[in-house]
Amino acid sequence: xSTMDRFQQLSEAPTNPQTESARRQFxxxxxxxxxxxAAAEETAAGVELDEKLRQAYFWITNHAIISPYYDIEYNExxxxxxxxxxxxxxxxxxxxxxxxxxxxLPLLNLVTRRRCLLVGGPGRGKTAIAIIMGVLSGYSLREIxxxxxxxxxxxxxADLLGNPLPATLVSAGxxxxxxxxxxxxxxxRVKIIDEYNRIPTRTQSALxxxxxxxxxxxYDQIFECPxxxxxxxxxxxxxGGTYQVxxxxxxxxDVVVQALHFNTRFLNELLLRVEExxxxxxxxxxxxxxxxxxLSRMEAxxxxxxxxxxxxxxxxxxxxxxxxxxxxxxxIEYMTKDTVKLAGVEFxxxxxxxxxxxxxxxxxxxxxxxxxxxxxxxxxxxVKAMAWFRGATEVSFEDVRMILPFVLYDxxxxxxxxxxxxQEGHAAYRSDRVNWLRMLFDRSCQEFERLxxxxxxxxxxxxxxxxxxxxxxxxxxVRHRLTAxxxxxxxxxxxxKLYGHMFDDILKLKYYHQRYTNFRRWLQWKK
Amino acid sequence: MISSVLAEALARQRxxxxxxxxxxxxxxxxxxxxxxKRILRERVDPVVQAIQQAEAAAVDQAAAALYDLSLELLxxxxxxxxxxxxxxxxxxxxxxxxxxxRLAAAPRRLAAALSNAACHLSLxxxxxxxxWLESLLxxxxxxxxxxxxxxxGKVLAWRCGLAHFRETALTVWQSLPEELRFAxxxxxxxxxxxxxxxxxxxxxxxxxxxENPHAEPHxxxxxxxxxxxxxxxxxxxxxxxxxxxGRLYAYDQECCWSIHADCFGATLQRYGPDPPPGLPSPPxxxxxxxQGAVELAGCRGVFPxxxxxxxxxxxxxxxxxxxxxxxxxxxxxxxxxGGA
Numbered sequence: 001x002s003t004m005d006r007f008q009q010l011s012e013a014p015t016n017p018q019t020e021s022a023r024r025q026f027x028x029x030x031x032x033x034x035x036x037x038a039a040a041e042e043t044a045a046g047v048e049l050d051e052k053l054r055q056a057y058f059w060i061t062n063h064a065i066i067s068p069y070y071d072i073e074y075n076e077x078x079x080x081x082x083x084x085x086x087x088x089x090x091x092x093x094x095x096x097x098x099x100x101x102x103x104x105l106p107l108l109n110l111v112t113r114r115r116c117l118l119v120g121g122p123g124r125g126k127t128a129i130a131i132i133m134g135v136l137s138g139y140s141l142r143e144i145x146x147x148x149x150x151x152x153x154x155x156x157x158a159d160l161l162g163n164p165l166p167a168t169l170v171s172a173g174x175x176x177x178x179x180x181x182x183x184x185x186x187x188x189r190v191k192i193i194d195e196y197n198r199i200p201t202r203t204q205s206a207l208x209x210x211x212x213x214x215x216x217x218x219y220d221q222i223f224e225c226p227x228x229x230x231x232x233x234x235x236x237x238x239x240g241g242t243y244q245v246x247x248x249x250x251x252x253x254d255v256v257v258q259a260l261h262f263n264t265r266f267l268n269e270l271l272l273r274v275e276e277x278x279x280x281x282x283x284x285x286x287x288x289x290x291x292x293x294x295l296s297r298m299e300a301x302x303x304x305x306x307x308x309x310x311x312x313x314x315x316x317x318x319x320x321x322x323x324x325x326x327x328x329x330x331x332i333e334y335m336t337k338d339t340v341k342l343a344g345v346e347f348x349x350x351x352x353x354x355x356x357x358x359x360x361x362x363x364x365x366x367x368x369x370x371x372x373x374x375x376x377x378x379x380x381x382x383v384k385a386m387a388w389f390r391g392a393t394e395v396s397f398e399d400v401r402m403i404l405p406f407v408l409y410d411x412x413x414x415x416x417x418x419x420x421x422x423q424e425g426h427a428a429y430r431s432d433r434v435n436w437l438r439m440l441f442d443r444s445c446q447e448f449e450r451l452x453x454x455x456x457x458x459x460x461x462x463x464x465x466x467x468x469x470x471x472x473x474x475x476x477x478v479r480h481r482l483t484a485x486x487x488x489x490x491x492x493x494x495x496x497k498l499y500g501h502m503f504d505d506i507l508k509l510k511y512y513h514q515r516y517t518n519f520r521r522w523l524q525w526k527k
Numbered sequence: 528m529i530s531s532v533l534a535e536a537l538a539r540q541r542x543x544x545x546x547x548x549x550x551x552x553x554x555x556x557x558x559x560x561x562x563x564k565r566i567l568r569e570r571v572d573p574v575v576q577a578i579q580q581a582e583a584a585a586v587d588q589a590a591a592a593l594y595d596l597s598l599e600l601l602x603x604x605x606x607x608x609x610x611x612x613x614x615x616x617x618x619x620x621x622x623x624x625x626x627x628x629r630l631a632a633a634p635r636r637l638a639a640a641l642s643n644a645a646c647h648l649s650l651x652x653x654x655x656x657x658x659w660l661e662s663l664l665x666x667x668x669x670x671x672x673x674x675x676x677x678x679x680g681k682v683l684a685w686r687c688g689l690a691h692f693r694e695t696a697l698t699v700w701q702s703l704p705e706e707l708r709f710a711x712x713x714x715x716x717x718x719x720x721x722x723x724x725x726x727x728x729x730x731x732x733x734x735x736x737x738e739n740p741h742a743e744p745h746x747x748x749x750x751x752x753x754x755x756x757x758x759x760x761x762x763x764x765x766x767x768x769x770x771x772x773g774r775l776y777a778y779d780q781e782c783c784w785s786i787h788a789d790c791f792g793a794t795l796q797r798y799g800p801d802p803p804p805g806l807p808s809p810p811x812x813x814x815x816x817x818q819g820a821v822e823l824a825g826c827r828g829v830f831p832x833x834x835x836x837x838x839x840x841x842x843x844x845x846x847x848x849x850x851x852x853x854x855x856x857x858x859x860x861x862x863x864x865g866g867a
Contacts, residue, residue: 026787026796028681028692028699034643035603036596038636276553282543283550 037287049290049298050391053107056136056288057389060103064132064280065125066266070098071434072402074390087425097390101434105257105406106133106231108385110190110290111298114378115211115230115252117196117410120259122235127194128281130231134190135284137229138291144192147185151198153242157206160199161186161216161223175220182223186216189228189292196232196249198242204249211252227296254378256409258434302388307380307395310454315379315400317453317501318444321363322412323370324503327353332506337369348417357497361447363440364500366420368413375411382407405437412437447501458488459505462512470519478520485513529568533575536590544594555602562607566597570606570619577627578634585631592635593623600642612649614656615642625664629673637673644680647689652759653750653792654688662687662713669707678703682711688792691785697730712791713737733789734844736863744863746821746828750793752786753777755854761795762854768847770840771803775847777856778802786847788858813841815848824861833857 032038061067073079074096081092106129109116118126127148134144149160162182172178185191191210193199199207210216211230216223232253234245262270272278290298307315327350328339340347347368357365364370371379386403387395416430429436448454465481489509492502537544552558571593578589597619600606605615618641623630630637641663648656662683670676678699685696703711709718709726714737717726721740729735734749736742754760764779768786775786776798783802784795814822819833823846835851844861 026691026695028685028689028696031644031647031681031684031689031692032640032677034646035605036600036639036642036646038639272553276549278549278553279546280550282546 037285049294049301050388052288052290052294053111053298053389054391057099057103057107059285059288060107060129060132061100064284065103065129066262066269067100067102067125067260068263068266069100069102069260070094071101071260072099072104074098074398074402101406102257102259103129104389105255106130108382108389108403109133109231109255110136110229110295111302111385111389112254112381113189113227113229113295113299114254114381115232117253117256118231118233118259119256120235124259124262126233126259127192130190130192130194130233131281132284133229133231134188134192135281136289137190137295138289139188139190141281143188144190147188147190148192148194149185151193151195151242153198153200155199155203157203157218160203160206161210161218164219178219178221180218180221180223182216186210186223186225189226189295191228191230193230193232195234197234197245201243201246204243204246208246208249208252211249227299250410251372251374253410255382255406257406298388302385303381305384305387305393305395307384311395311397311400313453313457314397314445314448316504317448318404318441319371319376320504321440321444321500322367324364324498324500325350325354326498327351332503332510335503337367341369347415351415351417357499361499363444366415366418366436366440368415371408371411375408378411379404379407401438401441404441405434408437409433412440444501459508462488462509466512466515473519475520475523478516478523482513482516482520485509485516529572530576532579532586533567533572533590536575536587537594539587540591543591547595548598551598551602558602559607563598563601566601566607566619567594570616570623571597574619574623574627574630574638577624578631581628582631585634589631589634593638596635596638596642605642605646612646614645614649614660617657617660618642618645622660622664626667626676629667629676633673637677640677641680644684648684648687651688651792651794653752653794654684655792656687659683659687662711666707666710669704669710671704675704679707679711686712686791689794690789690792691787691794691796693733693787693789693791700730701727732844734860734862735790737790739863742863744824744826744861746823746826746830746859747862748830748832748857749790749860749862750788750858751855752788752793752795752858753854753856760854765837765852765854766849766856767838768840768849768856769802769838770842773842775840775842775845776802777847777849786856786858788845788847788860790862793858813839813846815839815846821846821859823859826861828859830857830859833859 073092073094075092075094076096079092079095081090083090106116106118110133118130120126131141131144131148134147135141139147149155160183162180165179165181168177168179193207196204196207206216210225214225214227216225323336323338325337325340326335328337329335337347340350351365354365382403383395383400386399387393390399392399414430414433414436420426421430429439462481462485489506492506548560548563552560571590574593575586575590579586597606600610600615604611606619610616619638622641623638626637644659645656648654648659659680663680666679666683667676670679681692682696682700682703685692685700689696700708700711705723708723709715712726712730714726717740721729729740753762753766756763761782761784762777762779763781766777766779768775768777770776775788777784777786777795778801782800783798785798787794787796812824814820815833815836817834817836819830819836821828821830821833823841824844833848833850837849837851839846839848841847846859848857848859850857
């Protein structure tokens with residue numbers, strides 16, 4: 001295959017082959033397939049959307065963005081591993097199709113229509129990938145470039161949202177009569193905010209309304225924005241820039257991707273681009289451009305991917321580790337990091353009173369907060385999108401393991417003072433947040449397995465009983481269930497330490513106990 | 528010099544065209560700008576001028592599509608002085624200007640389709656590309672629309688030797704305008720002699736007698752496929768044949784191919800590294816003696832060519848035979864006899 005073939009044509013379907021059909025079918029329609037590509041609607045017909053998205057991914061990695069990294073690793077067989085240097089730096093060669101997070105996550109964000117923050121030093125292609133996402137969504141390069149909101153210290157709300165028409169301002173008898181010339185970007189399916197940490201705080205608040213609630217407001221006029229994929233860029237991942245990013249805005253970021261460094265062995269690629277004056281975003285193949293309807297279908301298809309029960313349990317177990325903070329209160333419901341934060345008490349002061357727990361089990365010690373509902377929803381959305389992208393109908397363990405760190409990147413705040421980071425070889429986790437989060441998930445899963453929770457989860461039968469409903473359950477059965485709950489709590493109370501993963505289980509048992517207690521009272525009253 | 532029509536159309540999209548060329552050249556250093564200029568001048572320009580005559584409003588769109596497509600084909604060595612398939616050049620030189628009125632409606636779709644078809648026909652050694660082109664130009668005027676023209680192209684490709692498309696091409700053939708059907712399969716002389724229903728029934732037999740619709744069934748060696756790879760054939764070692772899963776297969780020590788043969792031609796299509804599980808020995812319905820005497824479906828014939836046969840396989844009225852010390856596979860068939 002000539003270099004031209006490799007470049008001009010998209011990766012041939014199937015890009016992620018699963019099974020091979022035994023008998024080849026010959027269709028005379030294939031006569032018109034070949035080196036000359038027909039119009040986009042011709043070639044795109046019949047291509048599944050996940051396949052089209054994979055073709056888009058490979059086109060970007062092969063031709064548009066120089067990102068020769070495979071940090072999202074999948075393996076079908078044990079991968080060859082090599083260790084380098086005094087610290088035994090491990091390099092694995094994945095045995096299955098693996099991906100570059102810097103290209104993949106923005107694409108998954110396009111599918112899920114969420115908010116993606118691209119972080120990294122200047123000149124690493126953050127804006128370039130956001131622009132390509134815009135072109136993939138069917139906008140012309142000119143439209144996309146014009147729609148980019150460039151954060152700068154003088155940016156006003158009017159710059160961001162629009163202006164009242166002067167004529168209506170003069171003639172209006174009431175606010176309702178003022179007409180607003182809304183900025184065009186508000187109505188687009190892809191929204192790009194460049195250097196969002198350079199936007200003044202007041203304008204950030206206006207941006208928050210658009211990002212969070214999908215509408216813009218000015219002079220009592222409302223502009224309802226369509227569902228859109230957001231791309232924000234920042235040079236400083238901590239959000240520090242000209243202006244401090246307001247916490248609510250940061251909280252709305254669903255996924256964070258770091259632009260990795262430029263691999264100098266690819267300087268020749270840069271040289272060619274310089275010599276030829278070449279801009280890949282100008283020539284995105286029509287075959288990988290998605291219509292608005294296709295974007296909606298992709299999102300719906302990704303949401304339909306199934307999350308198996310076993311995997312959901314592991315996610316629950318993992319997420320349960322972080323909110324619990326024993327020294328925060330006297331009553332168990334308030335033993336959370338949020339309680340400490342709301343009280344304005346120094347976290348480290350209280351943390352010192354908590355001793356004796358196994359640092360490898362007590363993962364909650366490594367964070368300053370727990371996972372919000374938004375973070376959990378985003379995690380579910382993105383792991384499903386990952387599985388869908390790979391052509392699966394069910395989320396796999398590796399999908400969760402690979403994607404979770406990018407979703408929780410800004411969501412789980414690291415407690416850099418935790419003793420864990422003082423241990424040998426752990427200091428790097430202070431700066432390598434992706435692998436710190438992946439390590440947390442791995443350790444959580446190890447603990448889950450050690451406790452044999454995939455086979456013997458005390459809550460499983462109680463959940464099943466409760467989900468079956470209370471109709472027809474008699475008092476004797478209720479008493480029996482209450483005893484079972486009390487017995488479980490008693491057994492757990494015999495352990496010496498209370499860990500985060502037990503917190504939500506205990507509270508759920510308390511919840512069941514209360515529901516059954518009320519039900520028993522109602523049964524007694526009914527008699 | 529290119530005409531002012533094309534020059535102005537390209538000037539109106541200068542940035543896009545330049546970017547497209549730069550992009551293509553970037554990854555194909557061999558791309559010769561002078562050769563591309565020649566293609567624009569000698570191939571694209573006449574087509575655009577013809578489109579200008581047919582529908583002036585379509586010139587810009589057509590110029591852009593043909594610019595992109597010719598660049599793509601040049602880069603893939605399908606067009607230009609080092610082109611692998613001269614038939615593609617013939618399509619651009621003869622067919623596209625002649626079909627300018629159809630091209631105006633969907634320039635990219637039609638030009639790409641015909642170029643790709645020319646590539647397919649060029650890849651099959653037994654296919655008759657020039658006949659396909661001639662027949663297409665001859666019959667295009669009878670096609671009411673673009674889809675119908677493309678359907679005709681498919682049927683003609685089958686008729687010109689792409690036997691592996693037989694099943695689906697037959698379906699497409701039935702959707703052609705009735706007055707076109709006899710000509711499309713190369714039997715215009717049958718029109719008036721037999722009805723279209725009868726023609727349909729006869730074409731369902733892979734081996735109708737195209738010379739004489741009323742001839743009695745008889746055996747004939749109709750084709751040979753394969754050949755030694757060193758001489759441009761398919762096989763590295765002496766092949767064997769087998770029948771499995773409703774199809775004939777040929778295989779050597781390296782690869783397995785499915786055999787497709789009918790009255791219009793015979794082709795081998797790569798199946799995979801190993802043959803499918805099937806029947807290595809032929810069923811009793813066929814006999815082939817060491818003297819080359821064949822008895823199949825009640826027909827008899829003697830073919831000295833097949834005397835030293837090594838393996839054979841039969842599927843319906845088609846017999847595939849390998850002979851000793853030959854890389855060729857001979858296709859013997861029961862010719863004529865009406866519908867299957």
